[in-house]
Amino acid sequence: VHAARAFARTRWLQMRLRSRADVERHQNAGLTRLARDLQAHIPFYQGLDGPGAWPVVDKAALLADFPRFNRAGIAVEEIRAALAAGTDHVRGHSVGQSTGTSGNRGFYVVSDAERFVWLGTLLAKALPDALWRRHRVALALPGLSSLYRSANSGSRIALGFFDLADGVEAWADDLARFDPDTIVAPPKVLRRLAERGQLRATTIFSGAEVLDPADRALIEAATGRRVREIYMATEGLFGVGCRFGTLHLAEDVVRFEWEAVAGSGLRIPIVTDFTRRAQAMVRYRMNDLIALEDRPCPCGSPLQAVRQIEGRSDDLFELAGADGRARMVTPDVLRNAVLDADPRITDYRLVQTGPGTIEVHLAEALGGSADAAVRAALERLVARLGAAPVAVEVKSGIAVPFDRKLRRVIRDWQP
């Protein structure tokens, strides 16, 4: 019922929000309602006088004061204990954690109703014709709880769930039998299916991880179909690709503010979800680096378009400058240096392991010439940025993790 209502509401808003002015009016009304609710129910915001007084919070601030950010006062330890005991409910609320490394996990509290609202909103944006056309949708996403599996999703949309942790090979045949017209999965899963010739859905959504241009090219070449993106995280649903392949931010449920990353043209989103009530997600600083698109999309949507999600802000490489000033290097610049070094490279890992050391992993089959080309490309890049020389170590062999997020550019070192 909640999913169906969210579906209808999202579709209704798509009709109604025609211009930026419409979007802003809608957001302001949402923020006013949110402010009232935060005052009444969320301890952290009580006594703060409306949106102007809400501070920007990041994951560390949220974790430090977690019970005061949710309506039920649930603590992180309670979530951990519940999950360890095999349940995903605490005091009537759904709880969960993201699949980060242990020191870097995110935790969340949502009501069961909000979970179905999330699903209904997602489906309305992804499959707007589902009111009159039947769909078979395969979902292979992290954190899909048992709740969805037991749900009757309605007659028009048949949902199939596939467990990421089992690996693609474990369920590829089941997926073929389910015969979906639409699939939503992380890009590494889409790529693996495409390489096996088993990606046959007509509508392909990539979600839950950064869609690397190399993966997009490979999947689109193998299937002849456009890959659309869903921008989602532990923190919520932030954008869905339209039929033209443009990723539009979900500004009908979230207000975005932007923090510029100096010298890069990339921005870090600060999000306020004005629909969620179980846990406040208010002026929350995300860990993403985003390039916005200035041109309007041919679909006519007034929702802001995204050119590319480039990676995570805590994976910015920080190199010592020759002049003593640090140089930040964004993942897109690093990626392009590697991919442009040798046209045979379609996968890689780049890890900053120390202030002046970078480790590169390449596929075994490429051999020494690719190693040398990548090393030279990175050294050129570092010199061009005015950073002190770095030691580049090239290693052979790449593993694809199916039990956790794939990151190609990683800063494994704290400045």
Ligand SMILES: [Zn+2]
């Ligand atoms: Zn569009």
